[in-house]
Amino acid sequence: MARRIGVGLVGYSFMGRAHSAAWRNVVAAFDPAVVPELTVVCGRDPAGVAAAASRLGWSESTTDWRRVVERDDVGIVDVCTPGAAHAEIAIAALRAGKHVLCEKPLARSLAEAEEMAGEAARAHDRFGTHAMVGFNYRRIPAVELARRLVASGHIGELRHVRACYLQDWLVDPDAPLSWRLVRSEAGSGALGDIASHAIDLLQHLSGSVVTAVSALTTTFVSTRPVSSGVAGLASRPSRELGASRGPVSVDDAALCLVRLGGAAVGTVEASRFATGHKNALRVELNGSRASIAFDLERLNELEVYEVGTDPTAGWRRILVTEPEHPYLAGWWPPGHVLGWEHSFTHEVADLLAAIGATGSAEAHAVHPDFADGLAVQRVLDAIERSALSQSWVETGLGGAGAHLGTSTDNEEP
Numbered sequence: 001m002a003r004r005i006g007v008g009l010v011g012y013s014f015m016g017r018a019h020s021a022a023w024r025n026v027v028a029a030f031d032p033a034v035v036p037e038l039t040v041v042c043g044r045d046p047a048g049v050a051a052a053a054s055r056l057g058w059s060e061s062t063t064d065w066r067r068v069v070e071r072d073d074v075g076i077v078d079v080c081t082p083g084a085a086h087a088e089i090a091i092a093a094l095r096a097g098k099h100v101l102c103e104k105p106l107a108r109s110l111a112e113a114e115e116m117a118g119e120a121a122r123a124h125d126r127f128g129t130h131a132m133v134g135f136n137y138r139r140i141p142a143v144e145l146a147r148r149l150v151a152s153g154h155i156g157e158l159r160h161v162r163a164c165y166l167q168d169w170l171v172d173p174d175a176p177l178s179w180r181l182v183r184s185e186a187g188s189g190a191l192g193d194i195a196s197h198a199i200d201l202l203q204h205l206s207g208s209v210v211t212a213v214s215a216l217t218t219t220f221v222s223t224r225p226v227s228s229g230v231a232g233l234a235s236r237p238s239r240e241l242g243a244s245r246g247p248v249s250v251d252d253a254a255l256c257l258v259r260l261g262g263a264a265v266g267t268v269e270a271s272r273f274a275t276g277h278k279n280a281l282r283v284e285l286n287g288s289r290a291s292i293a294f295d296l297e298r299l300n301e302l303e304v305y306e307v308g309t310d311p312t313a314g315w316r317r318i319l320v321t322e323p324e325h326p327y328l329a330g331w332w333p334p335g336h337v338l339g340w341e342h343s344f345t346h347e348v349a350d351l352l353a354a355i356g357a358t359g360s361a362e363a364h365a366v367h368p369d370f371a372d373g374l375a376v377q378r379v380l381d382a383i384e385r386s387a388l389s390q391s392w393v394e395t396g397l398g399g400a401g402a403h404l405g406t407s408t409d410n411e412e413p
């Protein structure tokens with residue numbers, strides 16, 4: 001009989017709902033060796049969290065995350081709160097010997113991320129626990145196929161990487177002041193919220209790290225209507241809230257030139273003011289033999305261009321839905337496309353696989369771990385320092401030829 005492990009989820013709103021679906025669906029899709037039980041969900045409002053427990057499939061609810069962390073029947077703590085609570089909850093869970101899945105960006109600051117990564121390393125040595133960061137876009141099948149193609153040398157020597165993440169939910173100057181616009185809650189704005197995804201993908205797909213950056217950040221709307229209880233991207237303009245406005249203390253957009261290990265160079269752009277773009281993440285890599293491009297709005301596809309003399313050569317569109325493509329064996333017949341939410345199911349499937357293999361000959365790390373989250377945070381920190389000093393800033397990562405580890409480095413495309 002499969003081993004069972006209790007999950008405690010903290011935060012039941014946007015990400016809490018997405019993660020709940022993943023924990024519910026992972027068994028049917030991937031038949032993991034360790035089966036998750038939706039033991040307890042935590043939120044701040046007693047009635048709200050009780051209703052969420054019943055709707056999202058959790059056995060119990062609580063309003064104190066400490067009760068989640070200290071329970072013997074909870075083996076995984078899943079942190080889906082705003083950034084301000086990530087470090088305290090994740091560190092307490094790691095000290096209690098729990099596996100942790102923490103949403104991105106790992107922390108509000110470099111110092112906080114260093115503390116979390118240090119704690120994760122100590123917990124791994126002491127308890128053998130895994131600490132994963134929720135950069136879920138790594139686990140879209142087309143993205144993983146792209147990574148394998150790059151790792152196998154398919155695109156040749158990497159020259160350019162460009163990563164762009166655009167949203168427009170803040171275009172209205174009267175959209176309310178949600179936690180994502182407050183530095184003490186979020187750490188930074190478009191930078192930590194969405195450039196973090198772009199930077200993680202850029203490093204993950206290239207197999208390299210950002211060594212230096214030259215950046216600018218800007219804030220277009222400096223005050224917004226104060227409101228309570230609004231949740232992030234669900235925010236709507238709220239003129240009925242009255243005249244009281246509070247300061248926006250984070251960036252609205254960030255643009256950046258980057259140098260990677262080796263000779264490659266790239267760009268990162270993130271904005272929540274890109275009118276017309278709802279959740280547009282695009283990453284492109286240009287190599288000496290081929291180029292690869294991924295677009296979240298067409299997430300079942302990968303675009304590939306191979307250098308050649310054939311007069312019919314051109315960009316090809318690969319529909320990444322074959323059973324031999326990454327993660328597809330768990331799903332539907334070819335062409336029966338997947339969605340955004342499947343990336344979270346893949347995320348928890350990989351975490352459960354790593355937990356199941358602990359102590360066996362197949363024991364392996366699961367990425368992105370807190371060290372990978374820290375690597376992204378070093379780039380975010382360097383971008384803020386570069387924007388402030390208006391100069392190139394070193395990230396402190398790697399050096400020429402520096403590479404990040406992945407748990408699937410040797411897999412063939």
Ligand SMILES: NC(=O)c1ccc[n+]([C@@H]2O[C@H](COP(=O)([O-])OP(=O)(O)OC[C@H]3O[C@@H](n4cnc5c(N)ncnc54)[C@H](O)[C@@H]3O)[C@@H](O)[C@H]2O)c1
Pocket residue numbers: 010011012013014015016042043044045063065080081082083085103104105134135136193230231232233
């Ligand atoms: N991976 C992704 O694509 C993605 C997308 C959106 C958000 N995120 C990240 O997920 C996290 C949550 O974002 P969201 O959009 O779900 O936020 P949200 O505002 O929709 O939900 C936050 C939840 O956390 C709860 N919460 C806050 N403080 C708490 C505390 N001290 N104890 C218990 N519960 C607490 C709130 O009650 C709420 O349920 C953030 O770190 C964000 O950056 C990731």
